[in-house]
Amino acid sequence: MSTDAPPILELRQIRKEYMLRQGMLARLRGGGKPFAAVDGVSFAVPRGSIFGLVGESGSGKSTLAQIIVRLIEPTSGTMLFNGQDVAGLDRAAAQRFRRGVQMVFQDTGSSLNPRKRVRRVIAEALAARGVTRANAATETARLMDRVGLDTPMLARFPHELSGGQRQRVGIARALAMAPDLLVADEPVSALDVSLQGQIINLLQEINASLGLSIVLISHDLAVVARVCSALGVMSKGHMVESGPPSRVLVAPEHPYTRTLLAAVPSGLKGRRQTDRTLMDAFAAGDMAAATAPVGSEA
Numbered sequence: 001m002s003t004d005a006p007p008i009l010e011l012r013q014i015r016k017e018y019m020l021r022q023g024m025l026a027r028l029r030g031g032g033k034p035f036a037a038v039d040g041v042s043f044a045v046p047r048g049s050i051f052g053l054v055g056e057s058g059s060g061k062s063t064l065a066q067i068i069v070r071l072i073e074p075t076s077g078t079m080l081f082n083g084q085d086v087a088g089l090d091r092a093a094a095q096r097f098r099r100g101v102q103m104v105f106q107d108t109g110s111s112l113n114p115r116k117r118v119r120r121v122i123a124e125a126l127a128a129r130g131v132t133r134a135n136a137a138t139e140t141a142r143l144m145d146r147v148g149l150d151t152p153m154l155a156r157f158p159h160e161l162s163g164g165q166r167q168r169v170g171i172a173r174a175l176a177m178a179p180d181l182l183v184a185d186e187p188v189s190a191l192d193v194s195l196q197g198q199i200i201n202l203l204q205e206i207n208a209s210l211g212l213s214i215v216l217i218s219h220d221l222a223v224v225a226r227v228c229s230a231l232g233v234m235s236k237g238h239m240v241e242s243g244p245p246s247r248v249l250v251a252p253e254h255p256y257t258r259t260l261l262a263a264v265p266s267g268l269k270g271r272r273q274t275d276r277t278l279m280d281a282f283a284a285g286d287m288a289a290a291t292a293p294v295g296s297e298a
């Protein structure tokens with residue numbers, strides 16, 4: 001990989017305005033006021049890295065995720081994918097983008113079709129990428145292995161799977177498209193703490209083995225800090241700070257980051273280390289121990 005390769009993703013001064021959510025009556029009167037759910041956000045994701053996006057509820061994380069996968073268009077600002085402005089992509093390039101940027105959702109209960117068996121979910125993704133029927137079986141087996149699911153699971157419907165297994169299927173479906181970038185919006189917040197670590201470890205493995213770039217979103221700093229190489233902290237639509245976790249967590253520049261950090265130990269309840277703050281642990285270079293979720297295999 002050449003060092004001057006452009007970042008896989010770069011956001012420049014991205015802004016997204018919505019009309020303020022308010023009562024029906026006010027809306028009918030046309031009294032809606034625009035507000036910025038995302039306000040002047042800029043960051044870059046180097047190819048092959050994991051970028052962690054953290055922030056409280058309503059800070060604009062999912063809005064950013066939707067902009068990155070182009071479910072919605074920003075009000076203003078520029079987004080570059082592989083160095084190319086996505087606003088100016090021709091039809092073929094836009095199609096490549098759609099395949100190349102995949103999303104993993106929080107709620108696999110509703111993002112997976114309840115009437116489709118796992119086999120079909122994966123088969124459809126492979127077909128969309130143009131994998132031939134002849135190659136689909138091998139490819140499916142490889143994907144299942146990669147996400148840690150046994151092949152008998154292929155015959156199951158989503159409701160016959162645990163939350164963790166469903167999330168693995170969601171990841172397999174995304175990987176079936178052979179993406180360049182994976183956007184995972186709160187991929188573990190619906191899971192038990194013990195499973196959270198396993199899914200995060202899986203994403204980390206996939207990043208390491210495939211070199212897949214990942215934007216990992218969570219309201220929980222402890223979830224992302226352990227695996228990301230850079231961290232962006234969102235508050236009220238702004239990215240209030242960003243940098244490697246070793247810097248952001250040890251020497252946070254923004255008061256809001258300190259608030260987030262202060263909230264972390266309670267999220268690690270049940271560990272013997274609870275009296276030690278995450279910041280102390282990071283300062284001591286004990287990052288993995290500080291953020292490993294309870295019951296994780298690592």
Ligand SMILES: Nc1ncnc2c1ncn2[C@@H]1O[C@H](COP(=O)(O)OP(=O)(O)OP(=O)(O)O)[C@@H](O)[C@H]1O
Nearest residue numbers: 018019021037056057058059060061062063064219
């Ligand atoms: N379609 C929409 N119309 C109007 N307002 C919206 C819309 N989508 C999001 N918002 C508002 O934009 C702000 C940011 O929402 P967003 O979902 O991006 O936050 P978030 O950081 O993902 O929060 P959470 O942690 O709860 O998922 C919120 O105030 C939300 O109410």
Ligand SMILES: [Mg+2]
Nearest residue numbers: 061062063185
């Ligand atoms: Mg969200």
